[in-house]
Amino acid sequence: MTAQHSRTVDALLARSHRLGADPRNTNYAGGNTSAKGTAPDPVTGSDTELLWVKGSGGDLGTLTAGGLAALRLDRLRALKAVYPGVEREDEMVDAFDYCLHGRGGAAPSIDTAMHGLVEAAHVDHLHPDSGIALACAADGERLTRECFGDSVVWVPWRRPGFQLGLDIAAVQEAHPQAVGCVLGGHGITAWGATSEECERNSLHIIRTAESFLEQHGRAEPFGPVREGCEPLPEAERRERAAALAPFVRGLASTDNPQVGHFTDSEAVLDFLSREEHPRLAALGTSCPDHFLRTKVRPLVLDLPARAPLDEAVDRLRELHEAYRAEYREYYERHAVPGSPAMRGADPAVVLVPGVGMFTFGKDKQTARVAGEFYVNAVNVMRGAEAVSSYAPIEESEKFRIEYWELEEAKLRRMPAPKPLATRVALVTGAGSGIGRAVARRLVAEGACVVVADRAADSAAETAAGLGGPDKAVAVTVDVTSQEQIAAAFREAALAFGGVDLVVNNAGVSLSKPLLETTADDWDLQHGIMPRGSFLTSREAARMMRAQGMGGDIVYISSKNGVFAGPDNIAYGAAKADQAHQVRLLAAELGQDGIRVNGINPDGVVRGSGIFAGGWGAQRAAVYGVPEERLGEFYAQRTLLKREVLPEHVANAVFALTGGDLSHTTGMHVPVDAGVAAAFLR
Incomplete structure (x- = not known):
């Protein structure tokens, strides 16, 4: 050069x-x-x-x-x-x-x-x-x-x-x-x-x-405020958005699964509060860069901001059906021999007055950028209406670009999606150890991940290492709290549109003989593991049913749920409870397309928050080995003589959720290098 x-x-x-x-x-x-x-x-x-x-x-x-x-x-x-x-x-x-x-x-x-x-x-x-x-x-x-x-x-x-x-x-x-x-x-x-x-x-x-x-420009180019469309107060607005998001995501995923994004910026809320927003939204966007990402026009809910939630959901279902019919008619009006096949009839942008804008795409970045482009379109409409009237290009011209063979060729050149593309996962206890390894593997395979942990700093550190908010977000959750679990799922809905893969990983361990195990020891472990996973699974099922897209729930149980070891009554019983939850929920949720499976690891010493927190020293004392040799001790008692690491558990999570085991539910997968006493019967 x-x-x-x-x-x-x-x-x-x-x-x-x-x-x-x-x-x-x-x-x-x-x-x-x-x-x-x-x-x-x-x-x-x-x-x-x-x-x-x-x-x-x-x-x-x-x-x-x-x-x-x-x-x-x-x-x-x-x-x-x-x-x-x-x-x-x-x-x-x-x-x-x-x-x-x-x-x-x-x-x-x-x-x-x-x-x-x-x-x-x-x-x-x-x-x-x-x-x-x-x-x-x-x-x-x-x-x-x-x-x-x-x-x-x-x-x-x-x-x-x-x-x-x-x-x-x-x-x-x-x-x-x-x-x-x-x-x-x-x-x-x-x-x-x-x-x-x-x-x-x-x-x-x-x-x-x-x-x-x-x-x-004239003042108020979008007209006066429309009664009932005023922006809701922030807390109420975001709660409403979180309640609607999974349902809207399910509608937008009728043809192809989508990741969602929520925007309640001042520009969007003001536009949706004004008299002219239905007319202008119906005209669609104009600049080719805009409508290639936002589709020819958005879906707009035509109810007051405080309409009952059930009424809003029913109306969205009706509007979605009409949108799909209108989109098919749009395609049929303008398609010519040689036009690419219709790609999908679902909206990319859904506008809810008083609440905000939901946008959708094949990944979080695409969904977010679609929202940014619609904000650009709102700004364009405001400017055009201020000095004249908004007059986008003809619908036939929009179709020529949307279904341009050159655009189709660009789509064909894109790499194949990763196995977990469009999946949104929530992993509890993801601030360290197994949970962090699971979060990393899921993101690597294309999923968006909500990193849930009671340690806010650890959750934030994990999320930051996964590629930023388009890949992962952190939430602070004590899984013994119904309120905090519900709040975590609301954050997931606002960040990605919903959740369709949950990993119940949060846990704690105390190793004590029966006579030294207190009621508080028992309650602590059962509160975090069986109760925590029950509460998390219940919230997950609620959201997955709203989406109507099926889903996966995976329990990180333990070989101790099968194997009876010494000085382990509270932990072993808690894990056995979790193991049976897998079977019970698989039987109940199968009708919704929700698969529930478990993983039974042997002791994961290296990288484990539980072992670092005292459990390792306790178990080493039980077996009479130095704590630093505990992982080696566990490996030598297995058939394969191999130590189990957090990444091995993460591999099993992916195997269960990555697509090849689509007809498997109610199963436990041992990840213990072969502990004969823990063989499933």
């Missing part, structure tokens, strides 16, 4: 990061930036003019050199001579591959032509809310002229592609005084001779549009 080449790429990345860091400039993964420069041709050694442009996928704020596509400009421009016309413009995307310079880099995006054909060294294409508000206003062309004069030119809606690149290049050539354009129904494009000038022009368009909307 030459110094000049490096400077050009470094400046492009720095500009991209600055623009992408501010949500006023563009949405997550939205827009693209480019720079033109020269680099030596590795074959001829002569300087070759190149285009570096953000490739398909990725995000401006975190763009790396590997996320850029590098193309030869002479070959890219030569494509104009073989362009077959707008009806066949999709063929040009494959042609971009023949313009690539060298190996590696990202796949060229559909917007590559826009960047390559515009005669400017640097080009930005962005999706700012303020710019899209003008782009989606009924008289956007007039407003653009009024806002910018002749420095920014209006370009009518056209689907992204080669023809749009030709259009923008022609606009730039015909208006040499212009620094950019507003793309109808889409966003903005700016250019400049230097990277600094291009960034300055982009920010000028965005900030000028913001000021114009603020200065010329």
Whole structure:
């Protein structure tokens, strides 16, 4: 890489990061930036003019050199001579591959032509809310002229592609005084001779549009507050949201399981409180980046915020059925021979006045980003309604993009989902030991995990190590408390939409002979293990039934529930209680598609919070071995002569829940390296 080449790429990345860091400039993964420069041709050694442009996928704020596509400009421009016309413009995307310079880099995006054909060294294409508000206003062309004069030119809606690149290049050539354009129904494009000038022009368009909307916009563009739609107080609002979330998640997962996200930001609550929200929501989003993630329109509950919960649930069921029918009709209206098959008729966005917004996706990030994009859409509607009226692109155009073969090809290139993708797990006692290992394995296999532990710091540490809030959240739970368990499931509903995999792992151990075991010792162990797992399973079953998606409950029991060892009356009896809960709940919950299984580990010494808390010393004393040799002692009494570690128990949890044992329930899996006295009979 030459110094000049490096400077050009470094400046492009720095500009991209600055623009992408501010949500006023563009949405997550939205827009693209480019720079033109020269680099030596590795074959001829002569300087070759190149285009570096953000490739398909990725995000401006975190763009790396590997996320850029590098193309030869002479070959890219030569494509104009073989362009077959707008009806066949999709063929040009494959042609971009023949313009690539060298190996590696990202796949060229559909917007590559826009960047390559515009005669400017640097080009930005962005999706700012303020710019899209003008782009989606009924008289956007007039407003653009009024806002910018002749420095920014209006370009009518056209689907992204080669023809749009030709259009923008022609606009730039015909208006040499212009620094950019507003793309109808889409966003903005700016250019400049230097990277600094291009960034300055982009920010000028965005900030000028913001000021114009603020200065010329009318108050309350969404109309007056609608009676009964006022935001509920925060505590009541979140309790209502948690009660609705599992049911809504189940509806949104009718065709494909989904992870949920809840948003009750001020922008969402204000929009849903206003008279005009039903009309505007029905119009759907407009910018392609928006509706590709939010679907053509949301589902909106049309009841007052404090309607009885049962009434709200029944009405959501009716609205969901109608939504699915309308979506099928939308598909059938616009599908043509060769259109991709309908992907699913469930909503990606569900709006509940007074409460907030539920959004859904194949993972937490996708669900969260869908919510962010709908907030962008709300901002766009507010701006357009403030100075004009909101007028999104035609439904037929939305369909052409939603069911675009190029989008379908992008979906086909995505890696296969992991075995536990879309599953939401709650693991008790997950702050250390077996629970932490289980949480790690579940996240590694694609699940979202609620890390529950009575030690708040340990729970937070575990969750932080699992990849952040899109992967795991921490909750503080004493499993002897019904209230704390219920609160943990409410937090799970708000974080991920519900729960469909529960691991009852919380435990405590005291090793004492019968005559030294007090009633308090007995109550402590039975309160945490049999009672705690009963309370957790009861709350899990309640939530899983609301979702209607089945589920898994796994008990981390013990070989001590089968094996009768010395000085272990309270712990052994507690584990035997848990073991029979597995059988009882498997028999009761099977009709709901909920499988209940158990795991019987031998003593897990290394990494165990229980053993570190005194149980190890007690058991070592019983067996007459040094505490540091206890794991080795346990291993030598097994058939395989192997020590059991937390990861081995986690492996068994995955084996039971990862899909291959879909017809197994009421079973206990020994993870004890072979303790003959604990063989199941």
